[in-house]
Amino acid sequence: MNGFGAVLLRNQFILLVLFLLQIQILGLDIDGRPTAEVCATHTISPGPKGDDGEKGDPGEEGKYGKMGRRGPKGIKGELGDIGAQGNIGKTGPIGKKGEKGEKGLLGIPGGKGKAGTVCDCGRYRKVVGQLDISVARLKTSMKFVKNVIAGIRETEEKFYYIVQEEKNYRESVTHCRIRGGMLAMPKDEAANTLIADYIAKSGFFRVFIGVNDLEREGQYVFTDNTPLQNYSNWKEGEPSDPYGHEDCVEMLSSGRWNDTECHLTMYFVCEFVKKKK
Ligand SMILES: *[C@@H]1O[C@H](CO)[C@@H](O)[C@H](O)[C@H]1NC(C)=O
Numbered sequence: 001m002n003g004f005g006a007v008l009l010r011n012q013f014i015l016l017v018l019f020l021l022q023i024q025i026l027g028l029d030i031d032g033r034p035t036a037e038v039c040a041t042h043t044i045s046p047g048p049k050g051d052d053g054e055k056g057d058p059g060e061e062g063k064y065g066k067m068g069r070r071g072p073k074g075i076k077g078e079l080g081d082i083g084a085q086g087n088i089g090k091t092g093p094i095g096k097k098g099e100k101g102e103k104g105l106l107g108i109p110g111g112k113g114k115a116g117t118v119c120d121c122g123r124y125r126k127v128v129g130q131l132d133i134s135v136a137r138l139k140t141s142m143k144f145v146k147n148v149i150a151g152i153r154e155t156e157e158k159f160y161y162i163v164q165e166e167k168n169y170r171e172s173v174t175h176c177r178i179r180g181g182m183l184a185m186p187k188d189e190a191a192n193t194l195i196a197d198y199i200a201k202s203g204f205f206r207v208f209i210g211v212n213d214l215e216r217e218g219q220y221v222f223t224d225n226t227p228l229q230n231y232s233n234w235k236e237g238e239p240s241d242p243y244g245h246e247d248c249v250e251m252l253s254s255g256r257w258n259d260t261e262c263h264l265t266m267y268f269v270c271e272f273v274k275k276k277k
């Protein structure tokens with residue numbers, strides 16, 4: 001139903017209401033005759049018509065009508081004004097590391113250096129040379145100490161050490177002496193057994209010991225010139241020196257002694273007296 005049809009229907013409804021009200025107010029029945037006459041029980045012949053009554057008081061004010069229907073949809077409004085500027089947003093996460101920059105340009109050359117002093121090269125060379133010798137000596141000492149620590153035997157009074165460098169008898173004597181010791185002199189069974197065991201355990205067959213008859217043929221002494229008065233441990237049939245060439249002594253891994261030629265080279269045993277505390 002369109003808006004116009006609704007208005008027509010409403011108007012007709014109002015007219016109907018007004019018509020019914022009129023009937024009520026005038027005391028008429030639906031056919032227009034007065035209702036009082038219908039109720040009368042006796043019918044008397046009517047008299048002359050009376051005077052007209054006075055005009056009635058005005059009726060009470062009518063009630064408010066019902067709420068009307070929703071009106072038609074309005075036309076779309078105009079575009080609104082631009083809104084106020086928003087607040088500044090939160091700080092974003094840290095960005096990725098940038099790529100490595102290109103190589104910079106070549107720098108400006110540095111200033112000219114100061115004039116050098118004249119070098120006393122001869123003197124320096126001499127000092128350096130001496131240093132080299134010292135270092136070499138130190139290295140030898142270090143090697144010796146390292147070997148000593150690695151393999152050494154000791155008694156109450158002495159250390160024994162097999163030097164694993166092949167040397168002749170005289171070199172062996174000197175080597176032990178510059179280390180502060182002597183070519184080993186087994187002056188008793190205990191010392192001899194210890195050295196023999198040391199040789200055998202090291203896997204060697206023979207080493208020089210500090211015994212010789214260099215001074216006088218057949219008169220063997222220790223390197224400290226004490227005679228073999230109290231102890232010796234010759235192998236059977238030794239010393240045997242038919243040509244007088246065997247003036248030095250080696251100890252075999254069995255612990256037995258054998259006279260041999262002094263110029264032969266072999267390992268040797270040094271002994272070091274422990275310092276008394
Ligand atoms: C031999 O042993 C005796 C007694 O033990 C001693 O008095 C003497 O000094 C020793 N001789 C040598 C050369 O070692």
Ligand SMILES: *[C@@H]1O[C@H](CO)[C@@H](O)[C@H](O)[C@H]1NC(C)=O
Pocket residue numbers: 235246252258259260261
């Ligand atoms: C003892 O020394 C001599 C001379 O060096 C040698 O010919 C001989 O084989 C040695 N004896 C032993 C058992 O090694």
